[in-house]
Amino acid sequence: MDDYSENGIGALRLTRRSFIKGCTMAAAALGLSESMIPRLVSAATSPQRPPVVWLHFQECTGCSESLLRASHPDLGRLIFDLISLDYHETVMAAAGYQAEENLKNTIDKYDGKFLCVVEGAIPTKDGGVYCKIGGRTAMDILAEVAPRSAAVIAIGSCASFGGIQAAAPNPTGAVGVRDLVHGKPIINIPGCPPNPISFLGTVLHYLTWKKLPVTDNLGRPLFAYGRKIHDHCERRAHFDEGRFVEQFGDEGHRQGYCLYKVGCKGPATFSNCPAVRFNDVDQWPVSAGHGCCGCTEPGFWDTMTPFEERLPEITIPLGQGTVSTAASVGRTVMAVTAGAIGVHAAAGVVRRVTKGTAKKDEIREE
Amino acid sequence: MRYEFEKYRAFGALYRITHWVFAGSCIVLLFTGYYIYEPWFTTMLEIGYDDFTVANVRFMHFVAAYAFMGAVIARFYLWFFGNKQERITDALPVTKRNIKNFWGAILNYLYIKFHVPRLGHNALAGTTYLVTFLLSMVMIFSGFYLLFPESVQLQAWGGAIFGSQQTARFVHFILMFYFIFFAMVHIYIAIWNDVMFGEGVVSAIISGSKFLHLKRPKVD
Structure with a gap:
């Protein structure tokens, strides 16, 4: 905000100070010491950093939006400055034939070297006709691009596990990237939307050490998804003490008690939300008074609903x-x-x- | 009318101990487990008073769970190394004798044709215990999966079996009702047998001895 008011339009340029700040946030999220920050910075400014192809499939573009519209603009700008984004359907200037040409050129020129980011699920039913870009199905595009990339990052719950498209009865046969792409390193950054810091940390880790961070069995980086929300929630003390919100708006709710009894899925959800929070304003759903919806877990639309009850209805x-x-x-x-x-x-x-x-x-x- | 019975040793000490550890731990597990699902008594009105209500209930649940697991392991051991009545081969409908006994037990409980009580469990009970053992394994495994969310191995195995913590929790919760169902039927059937046949089946799990009719036919 200060950048805008003081520098006007000039603030759209990323300052060195903001750049270092972004790298520091990512290093903190990765659990690295501050002595590692110079390595992250030099990797992020290296002219050899790999280009990125960003594929949009069955999705709402909310993941890109959450990166772009962070209330504190540095982070979004850092991500889009940091990665050499050659193809991104939402933000690229090119359109139509020229856009598809860009994609083809990048794949050919950086064969086996570029990063492929996938946003959105891939429908597989009826030959995948439920999602087409430039006359080609999502399945086709993924099958062409992913095997020629260096690594695939699935951003958001849709690209990771199918998301809402894959909710029962899954009419389009939507699946995540891991179900279709084999033999390539794939990392999942689930969430609806995921925290931009988790994405940034993963990309910086890759740029610095040329390999993806350690993941759990669902392909989620452990630095961001290694702990249950319940186990580092700011309301956890109220849970252990037995102080609960019985219904929304009651005295317990006003006192900031535990949201377990109004359906919080924190005890079943792995994510860094309570520690990293969102959009640089120290907010996340539980601090705003609603329980966690479990959006980083596979099939959360089926297993976590109704969101205000402890266990699913059957x-x-x-x-x-x-x-x-x-x-x-x-x-x-x-x-x-x-x-x-x-x-x-x-x-x-x-x-x-x-x-x-x-x-x-x-x-x-x- | 006068009846004569013979006293037999049916169940060993370890077997009886596991039974009562099951009984005690299941009562604790069911009450604390349901409380963890729905914490109905709370410290809402005692702000500032720290009694750690939910944390203590969870602690009791976990301690009881370890006791339950110990009894499951001991019972599994007795299936292979216990006395004749305690062995798995004595009660599962895998032999000709037990298959006959399995159907006989069903007819018996339907009041159609009373069978001759045997010293060990009938094959219907034995089959039920096997099912309960398998479901206990699911409970134990889903419990550990929920208890240690940061163990990489447990998360990999549990994730492969249950998919997510939420699904495991759901399974763990639904299976609780099987154990309530089992406890209800088990207690009823035990008392029913005691009333009907006078073989002292209820006290057998305390004393280890059962009584069989002196002039019982050579069936079984």
């Missing part, structure tokens, strides 16, 4: 699509069990009344 295959919570299914099971026991016991009593007490003789006769 459909009972009886009646007319009765929807019930898991707990009430359990209570039904209990009631049926108790009923069955009652009937069984009653049958024994009836039998005794009608046939007398000849049981033990029967046994001896058998």
Whole structure:
């Protein structure tokens, strides 16, 4: 904000100070000591840094938007200055034939050297016709570009795991990059949207050491997705103490108590949100008073909904699509069990009344 | 009418201990587990008073879970190295004798045709225990997966099996109802057998001894 008011349009240029600040934030996110910052800076300014092809498929462009529209503009500008972006459908000036030509030239010129960033899921049903760019399906484009890249970064939950497109019943057969591309290093930066710092940290790590950061079994970098939100949440003390928000707007909510009982998915979600927060304004969903939605986990639209309940609702295959919570299914099971026991016991009593007490003789006769 | 019974040793000490560890730990696990799902008593009205309510309940759950796991391991051992009544081959419908006993037990519980009680478990009970053992393994594994979110190995294995922490939690929660179901049926059937056949099956899991009719036919 200060840059704009003091320097006017000149602030659109990234200052050295802002550049170093961005690299420092990324180093902190990566858990590196400050002595490593010069290495990050020199890697980020190296003229040999690889170009980036940014593919957009089935998505809302929210991931790009969250990078571009950070309230503090340095970070977004740093990312787009840092990487030599040769093809990005949302922000590139070229259009039509020229744009596709750029893509082809980059792939040919930097064969095996460029970074491929994928934003959005890839529909596979019916030959992948549900997402086409320049007359070609997303599957086609990915199959051509990804194998010739040095590494693939899937940004956002859609590119990582399919996202909302892949939610049941997944009408377009949407999948993430990992389901289609094999034999290339792939890193997932899930989130809806993911934190720009996590993306920046991954890119800087790659530029500095020429390899991708260590990941978990879902391909997420451990520096950003190595800990559960619940385990470093600022409201965790209220959870352990048993102080909960019972419903939105109640006294507990005003006191800033734990959001567990109104459906927070922090106990099931791996991300650095409580530590890094968003858009340089120290905010994230839980600090704003709503529970975590679990957006960095695979299939979160299916397993994390309803967002204001602890566990997912499940459909009972009886009646007319009765929807019930898991707990009430359990209570039904209990009631049926108790009923069955009652009937069984009653049958024994009836039998005794009608046939007398000849049981033990029967046994001896058998 | 006068009946004569013979007293037999049915279950060894370790077997009876595992039974009561199961009983105790399951009660703790079910109550604390449901509390972790729905923390219904809270310290809302005691601001500033630190009694660590949820943390303590979780602690009890984890301690009980380790006791439960120990009993599962001991029971697994007894399946292969216990006495005749405790062995897995005695109660699973894998032999001709047990297959016959399996259907006999069903007819017995339906009041259609009473079978002759045997010293060990009937094959229907044995099958149920096997299912319960397998579901216990799922509970133990999903529990560890949830308990150690930063263990790389557990996250890799758990992630491969359950997909995500949320799914594992859901499985862990749903299976809780099986254990409630099992406890209800188990207690009812045990008392029912005791009432119907007078073999002292309820006290057998305390004393280890069961009573069989002196003039029982040579079935079984």
